[in-house]
Amino acid sequence: MSEPRFLRHSDIRLTSLEGEGVVLHLKERRYFSVNETGLVLLEALKQPRTFTELVAELLREYEVTEGTAATTTREFLDHCLATAVVETIE
Amino acid sequence: MTSIPGITCNDPGLEAAVTAWLTESRMPLPAGLLLQVEVVDRVTELEDPREVFLQGDVAIQAGEPLGWVHITWRVAPARARIEEHRPEATVQISRQALGELDYLLRSFLLVSLIFLWKRDGRYHVHAGTAIDSAGRGWMLIGNSCSGKSTTTALLASRGWQVSTDDIAFLEARGDRVSVLGFRSPIALRTGGFQLLGKAGGIPLESRGKTGFWPEELGSTWVQRVEPEIIVFTSVGGDRTAIAPASPAEVMRELLQWSLWVMFEPTAAQEHLDLLARLGRQARCYHARLAPDLFAAPHALEDFLP
Secondary structure, three states: OOOOEEEEOOOEEEEEEOOEEEEEEOOOOEEEEEOHHHHHHHHHOOOOEEHHHHHHHHHHHOOOOHHHHHHHHHHHHHHHHHOOOEEEEO | OOOOOOEEEOOHHHHHHHHHHHHHHOOOOOOOOEEEEEEEOOOOOOOOOOOOEEEOOEEEEEEOOOEEEEEEEOOOOEEEEEOOOOOEEEEEEEHHHHOOHHHHHHHHHHHHHHHHHHOOOOEEEEEEEEEOOOOOEEEEEOOOOOOHHHHHHHHHHOOOEEEEOOEEEEEEEOOEEEEEEOOOOEEEOHHHHHHHOOOOOEEEHHHOEEEEOHHHHOOOEOOEEOEEEEEEEEEOOOOOEEEEOOHHHHHHHHHHHOHHHHOOOOOHHHHHHHHHHHHHHOEEEEEEEOHHHHHOOOHHHHHOO
């Protein structure tokens, strides 16, 4: 069975200011900040990505262990899925 | 009066009023935008299931699933439809609404134009703008009771060039962001008028304010300001205090006062990027403004950290 892929929701717009990410959720008319790690993950999620690919993205950007990158990715992904910022695609 | 290209209207009186208002504002419609205004006995209602957002007496519905922007006035029947992918607004105004012409223009029609101007890359922000004696652009951002107008009037009286006290439009200019001001009198409430201590002014009775053109305060009007310093204003206390704003605070404030970025997918990314670019190009501060500002020789400059 193939690994599920994730994608940033089409209602999301993203920008950054000095490492601070700003996420607009157009459908819900709300905005929120994300840290630099969140920004890297959301940038990557502009294209469909598996969990493994997202962890690899963090490992490319930061000097962290695979375990730390996986935990960070899982927590961020869970939050984004719960708040309709990211969706699972077939 | 010569009509403004891009505007059509079936009522000569209203056409003249709109033309005079936009001519005075120095913000005619850019080429390619189309505003079609029709005075009618009965405004045609448009079916629209979308959530209503209220901005004063103006109701806005935008986004999915219809795409186009639907603006209605709650004072008297009037509605606008701004197309999603075409730079066109079709507006119906009842004869009853013409009885409140001044308010109709600066509330309902202004909001309609704000959405139309977005289609030409101009994005509204509630802000005052001015240029100090050293040529630096300043932007004052905040709500309608945050001291923007009073401070703008003070800066004008100190010889700064001023552009607007409230109605500003962001525009990309190369890799910078510049701000176009919608020229109108700086409108002061009683408290601000007393603090300024100037005689004269234009009574804006329906708004309970007194208006001053920049020139009446010893200033010159300038249309375009490129902000180097942004001040998020509030009022309170005895002493004026200015402190740096963090990047997260800057973005939160810019989004709050340029809220239309939330309303349409079209151009939302461009609008958002412009706000971030503005935050990068300027030094940004929070300011709590107090009456001692009026005693400072260089006004806001004296309080910068």
